[in-house]
Amino acid sequence: MSALTAVEVRGLLESLNSELAKTMVAGPPHLFAMKCLAMRLGAEFHDEEDVRFLLRLLDLRSYDQALEIVTRYYPLERIPQKTLYALEELLPKAT
Numbered sequence: 001m002s003a004l005t006a007v008e009v010r011g012l013l014e015s016l017n018s019e020l021a022k023t024m025v026a027g028p029p030h031l032f033a034m035k036c037l038a039m040r041l042g043a044e045f046h047d048e049e050d051v052r053f054l055l056r057l058l059d060l061r062s063y064d065q066a067l068e069i070v071t072r073y074y075p076l077e078r079i080p081q082k083t084l085y086a087l088e089e090l091l092p093k094a095t
Contacts, residue, residue, distance in 0.1 A: 028057050033073040036066075039083045048086065055090065063091040 009025075026034065032054040039047045060066045066087050070079060 028054060029069050030073055032058060032060075032066075033070045036070050036083050036087070037074055037079060039080070039086060041082060041086060048090075051086070052090065061091065063087055063093045066091055 032051070035047060035050050035054060039051060041048065054060075055066065058069065060069065067076075067084075
């Protein structure tokens, strides 16, 4: 079974919405921030793969851009050091 595209997910959620229930979904920037905050490293986890996907989707090309997105939602002091190191490895720092 293949993964749904963002358009397919949006269509599915719109079809589930009714006058009695509303479905709310975080957008890609918020998902990126949440995924970074909860990032687990290791072969058995898919967090790094998910972060890479969201970096491409959001067209984030530098560590500073990524950190700006994450700190929109969470204070810098809440971001685990391992996440900061991982983002440094994945993205160049602005000079």
